[in-house]
Amino acid sequence: KAGVTQTPRYLIKTRGQQVTLSCSPISGHRSVSWYQQTPGQGLQFLFEYFSETQRNKGNFPGRFSGRQFSNSRSEMNVSTLELGDSALYLCASSQIKTGGQNSPLHFGNGTRLTVT
Amino acid sequence: QKEVEQDPGPLSVPEGAIVSLNCTYSNSAFQYFMWYRQYSRKGPELLMYTYSSGNKEDGRFTAQVDKSSKYISLFIRDSQPSDSATYLCAMRSGYNKLIFGAGTRLAVHP
Numbered sequence: 001k002a003g004v005t006q007t008p009r010y011l012i013k014t015r016g017q018q019v020t021l022s023c024s025p026i027s028g029h030r031s032v033s034w035y036q037q038t039p040g041q042g043l044q045f046l047f048e049y050f051s052e053t054q055r056n057k058g059n060f061p062g063r064f065s066g067r068q069f070s071n072s073r074s075e076m077n078v079s080t081l082e083l084g085d086s087a088l089y090l091c092a093s094s095q096i097k098t099g100g101q102n103s104p105l106h107f108g109n110g111t112r113l114t115v116t
Numbered sequence: 117q118k119e120v121e122q123d124p125g126p127l128s129v130p131e132g133a134i135v136s137l138n139c140t141y142s143n144s145a146f147q148y149f150m151w152y153r154q155y156s157r158k159g160p161e162l163l164m165y166t167y168s169s170g171n172k173e174d175g176r177f178t179a180q181v182d183k184s185s186k187y188i189s190l191f192i193r194d195s196q197p198s199d200s201a202t203y204l205c206a207m208r209s210g211y212n213k214l215i216f217g218a219g220t221r222l223a224v225h226p
Contacts, residue, residue, distance in 0.1 A: 004159075033212045043160075043204065043216040056211040090159050094212055104150060105212060107159035 001027060004108035006091050012114045018079040021111045025072050025093030032074040033105060034066060037088040046089075049074055050096060078113075086115045119143055122205055122217025131226050135192040139205035139217045142186065146215075148208035149181050151190045153201045154219070160204055164190065195224045 005024040013019050025032050034046040045058040049068035066076040072093075078085055092105040122139045129135055137151075148167055152160035164179035166172045166188075172179045178191040192199055205217040 031212050033214075035214075042218050043206075043214075045213045045215075048212045050211070056213050058213070092212070104162050104165040105214060106162060107152070109157075109159040 004091055004093050004106055006089075006108040006111050008111060009109070010112045010114075012116065013081050014116055015081055015083060017081050018077060019081060019113060020075055020077045021089055021091075021113075023074045023076075023091030023093075023108060025074070025091075026106055028095060029093035029106075030072050030096050031094045032068055032072065033092045033094075034074070034076050035090045035092065035107075036060075037090055037110070038086075043090070046076065081115045083115050086113060088112050117142060119209075119215050120205065120207060120217045123220055124218045126221040126223060128223045128225065129195055131195060131197060131224055133195050133224070135195050135199070135222060135224075137190040137192075137203050137205075137220050137222070139188050140186055141188075141207055141215075143207070143209065143215075144183070144186065146207040146209065149179070149188050150206040150208075150214070151177075151179055152204040152206060153199075154204060155201045163203075197224050197226055200224050 007022045031050045033048040037043045048056040052068045063079045068074045088110040090110045092107045094105045095103040120141045151164040154160045166179050169181050169183045176193045180189040200223050202219040202221050204219045206214040
C-alpha cells in the first residue's frame, strides 16, 4: 500500500507570494491533517479535514487555509507568505473506523518551504 | 508550561544498549499516546500507538503509559546504529489533533 504522498518536496517562494501544497492520503484513509514543523516550535497542528469538512483547526492565522476533495486528497494554501512561514509542512492521514474509534496518523515526508 | 514535555537530548549510547525515552504531560484528558521516529529529511514514522495505561511491546520496542503520573516511556532494546533518529512522543487531543513533544535526538554509535 502506498504511503502518504506530498508534492512538491521542496519549494522556494518570496515574501508576499502564495503557495499551494498537495497531499494524497493512504488509500482508504478519509481523514487528512496538516502540521507545521520548525526547529523552534516543533510540530504544530494546522487543521484536519474529513469528508471535505474542516473538523478542527489549530492556532494559526487565516492566511493558512486548506480543503479536501471528494477523493480525500487535500491541499493547503498559505497566502501573503512571511519569512516565518519557512518550515516543513507535513500531511498525515488516518482511517475513520466505525463507532468513531480512533486510528493512528501516518505522515508523509513533507514539503520543505523556504520563504526568502 | 507546555502540554507535553520531552527532553530534546541529544542522547548518545553504544550499540546494544537499552534506551529509555520519556515524556510528561499535563492534560489528564489525553487517552491515546504515540511514539514516532523521524529520520533527517523524512516525515515522522509511527512506532507505537497505545490507549490508556499499561505496556505494549513490538519487537525491540516497548511503550509504557502511566496515566496516574502523566508519564509515558519508550524503551528500545539492543539498540542499533539504524535507530539513530529523533523520537517524538505525541498525544491525541480532539479530532486527529496531536500534541507533540519537542523530540529527543538519539545517536547510537558502533
